[in-house]
Amino acid sequence: MRRFLYGRLALSNLIKNRRLTLPYLLACAGTTMMLYSVVEIALNKGMLHLPGSAFVQSLMVMGQLIVSVFAVIVLFYTNGFLIKGRMRELGLYAVLGMEKRHIAQVLALETLFSGLAGVGLGLLAGMLFGKLLFLLLLRMVGKTAALPFQISLPAIVQTCVVFVVAFTLILVSNLRAVGKARPMELLQSAKAGEREPKTSWFAAILGLLSLGGGYGLALWVKSPIEAIGIFFVAVLLVILGTHLLFRAGSIALLKLLRASKSYYYKPDHFISVSGMIYRMRKNATGLANICILCTMVLVAVSTTVSLYLGVEKSLRAQFPRSVELYLYDQGPLGSVRLLAEDTARDHSVAVDQYAQGEMSRMYADLQGDTLDYDGVAATVQRCYFMPMEAYETLGGERQELQEDEVLLFRNVGAYGQDHVVIETEAFRVKEELNSFPIAQKEMQSVENTMFLVFADETAMERAFCGRDFERFIYVGFDLKGSEEDAAAFSSDFYERCQADEAIQATLISSDSVYAQRETWIATNGGFLFLGLFLGALFMLSMVLIIYYKQVSEGLEDSERFIIMQKVGMSRREVQRAINSQVVTVFFLPLAVAVLHTFVAFPVLSKMLALFFINDLWHTAFCMLGTIAAFSVLYVIAYFLTARVYYRLVTR
Amino acid sequence: MAILEVKGLKKTYAARLGGDKVHALTGVSFSVEQGEFVAIMGESGSGKTTLLNIVASFDKPTGGDVLLEGRSILQIPEDRLAAFRREKLGFVFQDFNLLDTFTLRDNIFLPLVLAGKNHVEMARRLTPLADALGIADILGKFPYEVSGGQKQRAAVARALITDPKLLMADEPTGALDSRAATALMQQFERLNREGQTILMVTHSAIAASYAGRVLFIKDGQVFQQIYRAGRDRQKMQQEIADTLLLLSGGGQG
Numbered sequence: 052m053r054r055f056l057y058g059r060l061a062l063s064n065l066i067k068n069r070r071l072t073l074p075y076l077l078a079c080a081g082t083t084m085m086l087y088s089v090v091e092i093a094l095n096k097g098m099l100h101l102p103g104s105a106f107v108q109s110l111m112v113m114g115q116l117i118v119s120v121f122a123v124i125v126l127f128y129t130n131g132f133l134i135k136g137r138m139r140e141l142g143l144y145a146v147l148g149m150e151k152r153h154i155a156q157v158l159a160l161e162t163l164f165s166g167l168a169g170v171g172l173g174l175l176a177g178m179l180f181g182k183l184l185f186l187l188l189l190r191m192v193g194k195t196a197a198l199p200f201q202i203s204l205p206a207i208v209q210t211c212v213v214f215v216v217a218f219t220l221i222l223v224s225n226l227r228a229v230g231k232a233r234p235m236e237l238l239q240s241a242k243a244g245e246r247e248p249k250t251s252w253f254a255a256i257l258g259l260l261s262l263g264g265g266y267g268l269a270l271w272v273k274s275p276i277e278a279i280g281i282f283f284v285a286v287l288l289v290i291l292g293t294h295l296l297f298r299a300g301s302i303a304l305l306k307l308l309r310a311s312k313s314y315y316y317k318p319d320h321f322i323s324v325s326g327m328i329y330r331m332r333k334n335a336t337g338l339a340n341i342c343i344l345c346t347m348v349l350v351a352v353s354t355t356v357s358l359y360l361g362v363e364k365s366l367r368a369q370f371p372r373s374v375e376l377y378l379y380d381q382g383p384l385g386s387v388r389l390l391a392e393d394t395a396r397d398h399s400v401a402v403d404q405y406a407q408g409e410m411s412r413m414y415a416d417l418q419g420d421t422l423d424y425d426g427v428a429a430t431v432q433r434c435y436f437m438p439m440e441a442y443e444t445l446g447g448e449r450q451e452l453q454e455d456e457v458l459l460f461r462n463v464g465a466y467g468q469d470h471v472v473i474e475t476e477a478f479r480v481k482e483e484l485n486s487f488p489i490a491q492k493e494m495q496s497v498e499n500t501m502f503l504v505f506a507d508e509t510a511m512e513r514a515f516c517g518r519d520f521e522r523f524i525y526v527g528f529d530l531k532g533s534e535e536d537a538a539a540f541s542s543d544f545y546e547r548c549q550a551d552e553a554i555q556a557t558l559i560s561s562d563s564v565y566a567q568r569e570t571w572i573a574t575n576g577g578f579l580f581l582g583l584f585l586g587a588l589f590m591l592s593m594v595l596i597i598y599y600k601q602v603s604e605g606l607e608d609s610e611r612f613i614i615m616q617k618v619g620m621s622r623r624e625v626q627r628a629i630n631s632q633v634v635t636v637f638f639l640p641l642a643v644a645v646l647h648t649f650v651a652f653p654v655l656s657k658m659l660a661l662f663f664i665n666d667l668w669h670t671a672f673c674m675l676g677t678i679a680a681f682s683v684l685y686v687i688a689y690f691l692t693a694r695v696y697y698r699l700v701t702r
Numbered sequence: 703m704a705i706l707e708v709k710g711l712k713k714t715y716a717a718r719l720g721g722d723k724v725h726a727l728t729g730v731s732f733s734v735e736q737g738e739f740v741a742i743m744g745e746s747g748s749g750k751t752t753l754l755n756i757v758a759s760f761d762k763p764t765g766g767d768v769l770l771e772g773r774s775i776l777q778i779p780e781d782r783l784a785a786f787r788r789e790k791l792g793f794v795f796q797d798f799n800l801l802d803t804f805t806l807r808d809n810i811f812l813p814l815v816l817a818g819k820n821h822v823e824m825a826r827r828l829t830p831l832a833d834a835l836g837i838a839d840i841l842g843k844f845p846y847e848v849s850g851g852q853k854q855r856a857a858v859a860r861a862l863i864t865d866p867k868l869l870m871a872d873e874p875t876g877a878l879d880s881r882a883a884t885a886l887m888q889q890f891e892r893l894n895r896e897g898q899t900i901l902m903v904t905h906s907a908i909a910a911s912y913a914g915r916v917l918f919i920k921d922g923q924v925f926q927q928i929y930r931a932g933r934d935r936q937k938m939q940q941e942i943a944d945t946l947l948l949l950s951g952g953g954q955g
């Protein structure tokens with residue numbers, strides 16, 4: 052009977068506080084849905100049989116980990132808001148003579164009810180929408196197979212385990228909060244902690260240094276390989292810096308403004324500066340979190356969009372010609388060409404831009420104008436040497452070269468010198484080429500590559516300085532015709548090469564855009580899905596934090612604004628003051644997140660170079676597009692939550 | 703000359719859910735002369751706050767008129783009202799209504815800042831006021847750092863810094879202990895001697911005994927008024943108490 056009473060009390064509390072509990076419930080259902088879907092995809096047996104899907108599935112396993120950890124954090128964090136807002140109510144129970152263990156019982160029941168409702172709703176939604184998500188994923192990774200999205204017990208169990216952990220943590224922290232407090236404190240705690248924050252110059256300066264350090268690392272990173280290692284250090288520094296600056300830096304700055312009398316004692320500044328000082332103390336952490344979440348969304352989505360939309364660019368960078376072969380020996384060159392043309396005819400495509408040529412490959416360290424074969428520095432270059440004759444058969448334009456002259460091409464940046472010394476042998480650079488038949492000029496690349504064209508074999512031998520370098524023959528061509536025919540050609544041609552003994556014996560490797568495209572679309576599509584998926588999750592939690600921030604501030608501010616009206620502020624003035632504060636506080640995190648993202652551009656674009664996305668404009672465009680789309684969503688979130696705030700303030 | 707004239711003021715609150723209409727004021731008329739200290743008394747729920755809120759232009763009456771310096775405040779357009787309040791009226795509230803985000807000094811400056819005064823002028827006005835109210839050395843503190851009496855004195859300073867025609871106070875001693883209440887009333891008495899017109903609502907006979915005239919409200923009307931007329935405070939307090947007794951007795955009989 053008693054238990055029944057507490058159950059009813061708990062239930063009625065949840066309903067009475069629905070302005071606070073409902074969003075929480077929805078967030079809980081939302082995260083449950085996302086977790087269930089991603090777990091189901093990660094466990095889906097059907098995916099195993101699709102070619103190239105193993106990687107996608109391993110991405111989902113990673114995603115499931117991130118979502119789990121994140122869900123626990125977000126629920127725990129928002130619960131903090133809820134319980135803080137309810138301390139008064141709980142205090143009232145205590146004053147009215149309810150024992151702590153009864154309060155605890157009510158809280159436990161509330162947690163149980165809201166947990167069951169949220170997770171139950173989420174699982175249901177997961178079963179319904181999970182299938183949609185799954186279809187979306189399959190589309191993105193370019194698979195058309197109709198795979199069943201089953202309702203799987205293991206996925207349900209795994210999802211529930213995560214939320215049982217989350218709600219246990221929440222319950223324990225709620226009970227501890229109640230256990231520690233005395234009735235009077237419970238009653239007062241909603242009013243407590245309204246002191247003005249102290250200025251911590253130390254924290255402000257540390258924040259500045261930390262942010263500066265993170266920015267510095269991100270901006271001065273030189274090579275893509277370096278970018279990976281540096282990225283995570285930079286991220287940690289920026290997160291730390293953002294938190295410290297939002298907490299201490301903002302207050303230090305505002306207090307400086309307040310100290311300037313002629314600035315501070317103006318109607319607009321007076322209210323907003325003092326209001327902001329007060330507000331930053333309570334909300335700095337929330338704002339910093341929102342800012343970091345925004346940045347995460349922007350980074351995750353813009354890089355994965357860039358990857359996905361850049362698949363063709365990345366393939367182009369890897370395959371200057373659509374079909375490429377590398378051979379040891381000149382011998383079967385003729386039959387390779389014949390085979391290509393025969394196969395093309397069978398698949399109604401035409402061979403185009405046929406290029407071939409023999410060259411040598413080596414690594415050498417470039418210091419100033421000197422190439423050193425034994426160098427091991429970070430400045431090491433991949434070098435290709437070839438005679439003029441090969442340059443011509445590759446499709447280059449013939450030029451008359453002296454024995455001590457070379458043509459030179461670099462894929463990244465300009466060489467810009469008129470001499471090149473190879474170990475001890477000096478050559479004059481007759482011309483630095485802007486393009487090369489089998490390479491692309493890139494804005495950045497994983498490997499710096501140099502092509503040197505010599506007058507003839509003798510000149511090239513001189514450059515070898517008595518060493519013996521690997522030689523190979525490059526054959527490459529494009530195909531004219533439909534994509535499908537070309538893809539069919541490519542797999543058929545590969546088989547025919549393997550079947551031809553003469554060719555097979557000397558073939559080092561062969562590859563084509565058509566063979567790689569599927570893998571790249573699957574990989575980059577998987578990344579995009581994960582990026583959007585996590586983006587949506589971060590967005591969800593962000594809106595949740597914003598909502599609770601608005602509600603708790605609205606309740607507080609309504610008292611302040613009533614007072615202001617009483618001492619001679621018109622409704623319009625009050626409205627304006629509210630507006631400017633709300634807008635500042637709301638858009639500050641977005642502005643800072645956009646700044647973070649801009650600063651991350653160099654390091655992100657270098658990381659993308661690892662995936663052969665070398666086009667800075669492409670990446671910049673994707674980033675700006677993402678920022679624009681995200682800002683629109685953010686503004687929508689603003690209007691939705693600001694309504695709640697205004698209603699509270701002007702009631 | 704009457705600085706404030708209240709003529710046949712009526713206020714009816716719309717019916718609450720299922721309840722009857724509340725006739726808070728049914729016809730209140732009185733006037734306040736320049737330099738007077740008037741206290742308004744009455745039982746809880748008798749309409750004192752309603753009356754003050756209408757005089758203060760926080761609320762609109764259902765009927766009647768309020769004239770300040772001969773001009774009806776009901777005719778003032780909405781967008782001028784805030785400025786009017788700021789310039790002509792000063793308020794002291796029972797629960798102080800100080801903003802926690804401001805120091806006492808900035809709380810006091812608030813109406814001047816809103817009026818666009820510069821900070822040198824504001825400081826010039828504050829100095830004598832803060833000295834007189836004995837809060838000069840706590841001006842830099844925040845409301846939560848000082849006592850109730852100190853908060854209320856800061857609120858009085860805020861009400862007076864604009865040099866208002868009329869100082870209004872709704873139960874200013876209501877949240878104060880008796881020592882702080884006495885000190886505050888002595889301040890009011892002194893301010894009044896220096897020429898400040900004061901209209902104060904209270905239910906405390908002690909507080910009302912500092913006034914020059916006490917109005918009693920009952921059933922939404924002015925029931926009776928008594929003048930101090932040079933009597934000493936003890937006598938005045940006694941007469942107020944007797945009238946209050948009569949007031950409640952009259953209700954029963």
Ligand SMILES: Nc1ncnc2c1ncn2[C@@H]1O[C@H](COP(=O)(O)OP(=O)(O)O)[C@@H](O)[C@H]1O
Nearest residue numbers: 715724726744745746747748749750751752753
């Ligand atoms: N906003 C309102 N809506 C409805 N009734 C009100 C409102 N404000 C006050 N009242 C009613 O008007 C009467 C007078 O209230 P009030 O002026 O606050 O009295 P006092 O200040 O003398 O205690 C009371 O019966 C009260 O319930």
Ligand SMILES: [Mg+2]
Nearest residue numbers: 747750751752
């Ligand atoms: Mg009252």
